[in-house]
């Protein structure tokens with residue numbers, strides 16, 4: 001597959017991620033390819049979830065579905081995959097029925113011996129790289145292509161819990177009973193993520209996002225102790241490896257959902273990422289005040305507003321716009337998004353309305 005890709009026609013996302021002013025805010029939506037789209041459900045009816053991930057033509061198809069449906073309204077595509085392909089690459093079995101479940105979670109530090117000692121990402125995750133390369137061609141330069149991985153803390157939690165959790169009993173047992181073993185496992189996961197993310201850029205990803213969906217389960221102290229160091233390691237090492245490989249650097253985004261204490265925000269902003277993705281429990285104005293001008297911000301409408309109909313969506317976009325932008329100025333270092341993934345019950349036409357409202361209200365000169 002040729003690595004000479006079609007020229008990019010819309011670089012709003014990349015400019016905003018670098019903190020620049022843009023004529024309007026670029027917009028994309030976490031989980032934009034997925035179950036709220038009937039065309040995704042049609043593919044899903046014919047194929048298992050991980051089969052779609054592992055089949056580059058299918059992964060490309062579902063990645064492109066929202067780009068086609070919302071033609072001209074989305075400013076990025078995100079490759080269809082899942083954060084749990086990394087635990088799979090490390091040797092763990094993961095099922096999707098309908099949520100993720102691990103038949104053999106890591107109950108104690110002794111179980112770490114069951115993981116693959118050396119993970120060859122080209123061998124284990126080459127199918128994601130192939131999907132990225134094909135999709136980058138399939139996009140024909142319309143919008144940039146985002147690659148991603150889970151953050152080590154969120155992946156660790158899945159690997160020891162064996163699935164989702166309300167209490168995080170097992171993950172917290174690990175952290176507080178075996179802190180050193182926990183840190184070692186977190187860094188081991190981080191090193192796999194580094195190789196995986198570098199491989200994604202080599203394959204065609206133009207921006208990388210690291211999802212720490214469960215960061216908010218930790219105290220500020222434990223976030224700083226356990227979650228942030230491996231996330232920081234990822235940013236540092238990815239940049240080093242790209243430079244060493246002569247591969248142009250790409251912007252990096254960290255989504256540490258719920259890590260919203262001022263000290264956590266300040267620390268996350270200093271972790272080596274270009275953009276922080278924030279959830280809806282933060283006011284963007286306050287977040288900017290806390291983190292200063294050094295990082296771009298992404299977010300942050302409550303995904304639940306998409307259930308509220310057009311008037312509610314429009315009003316929430318207006319408030320979001322006013323919160324992210326200086327009065328009268330152009331958007332600067334702001335990527336419009338939801339504060340977490342879009343949910344399966346959303347009407348795709350309400351998603352369209354959200355995108356249209358962002359275009360309208362974030363355009364320079366428009367009144368918020």
Ligand SMILES: Cc1c2[nH]c(c1CCC(=O)O)Cc1[nH]c(c(CCC(=O)O)c1C)Cc1[nH]c(c(CCC(=O)O)c1C)Cc1[nH]c(c(C)c1CCC(=O)O)C2
Nearest residue numbers: 030031032033034078079080081082083099100211213341
């Ligand atoms: C925690 C997490 C997971 N996966 C992901 C996260 C981090 C972001 C977040 O917090 O939402 C990330 C993810 N998962 C998926 C993408 C694809 C790209 C996109 O459209 O954003 C991305 C970026 C597809 C998916 N991943 C999953 C689906 C639905 C599975 C199906 O089709 O049956 C999709 C489209 C399954 C999945 N995968 C995961 C869960 C908890 C579930 C089940 C619940 C759910 O549906 O969201 C783990």
